[in-house]
Amino acid sequence: MNQEAIAILGGTGDQGLGLALRFAKAGRPVVIGSRKVDRAEQAAKEVLEKVPGADVTGFENAEATRRAPLVILSVPFEHSASTVKGLKDVFEPGQLLVSMAVPLAAAIGDGAMRTVGVWQGSAAEMVESLVPDGVRVVSAFQNVAAHRLIDLDHPVECDVLVSGRPKDRDPVMALCDLIPGTRAINGGPLGNARIVEEMTALMIGLNIRYKKPEGCGVRFTGLLED
């Protein structure tokens, strides 16, 4: 396992692919995971085309998970639980799993401007309830628009709220240094993910009302700059 590698499960979707592009561009080894190995390989090829020389590979989700200490869960919400359950014999204690999941009501056939309630409080806490002991869960990147990530010629202009245990947050907050325009914000305990996740639904609504298919971002003022 390459200690520098970042695995992205669901790395074939827009947001996961966007993160893969950004991390690859910053020089980090990226392992794209998908349910189907050929889709993962195809996404890796796409990254390589846009970032020549990138260290990027594609594997089925289980194999991708074995190849990185830090794993980002970027599958659609309706596949989050089953994906994590399917990996319970694969995860190693000490691995860090980053939940980007947002319980959009689109998962049940309603709109993406609304959410459904999750029993555990948030998608991130649901994920935490499903991982084996010793696997640490942090939530981050829910509010970062896919199109902004994919557009490598421009900074992302979005703060990233990172929630989880203090020691677990640090390596995830450090990832924001790899993505120009993002700033890591200490989002407190994992339970706060319920607010950060809801913000994504709000922001999708803003994108629709203001006709911004490329997606808006969020910034907190008066926090880091002075």
Added chain:
Amino acid sequence: MNQEAIAILGGTGDQGLGLALRFAKAGRPVVIGSRKVDRAEQAAKEVLEKVPGADVTGFENAEATRRAPLVILSVPFEHSASTVKGLKDVFEPGQLLVSMAVPLAAAIGDGAMRTVGVWQGSAAEMVESLVPDGVRVVSAFQNVAAHRLIDLDHPVECDVLVSGRPKDRDPVMALCDLIPGTRAINGGPLGNARIVEEMTALMIGLNIRYKKPEGCGVRFTGLLED
């Protein structure tokens, strides 16, 4: 009733007083409401000291409500329902009631970094369920820090998400023109208040973690500027 007047119930609290100062400074007549008339009068005096020549008066909440077409509810969450219920014979059809309420768990003796669930979905929707027919409810200003409002020498640097029916939102969005540094954002239907209210709890947590007692603000990028 002066059609230009803005009534602020709970205008003696930090956030309500901050709005009163800003609106008074912008030249609008301000009516401060409180449960006790002497506290309202005292707050009006404070505004007059900081904004010489301001058109500002103080009354008991019912009398304040009678004096403005636009009424801002700025009482602590635990008094929101009882305040609105107590005014049901006072409200006139066509009046606009702006809910700033946030269901902070502080209301039940827990912290301000968390919220309690509200049966109607949000404090704003609870308020809407309590007003007489014809009174229109909009939510706004939940995320604006009191200290930033009170500090008249500096712009507020915060976006204001305004949620409610389209026609009802417009006059409330226009209020942001009176507060330098704020930008009105179309926050969609009133149900979105549940997210905006939760954001306040998140931002209070950020203020504590980043030691910013003056309070942070929020901005949405890529929405209005390009």
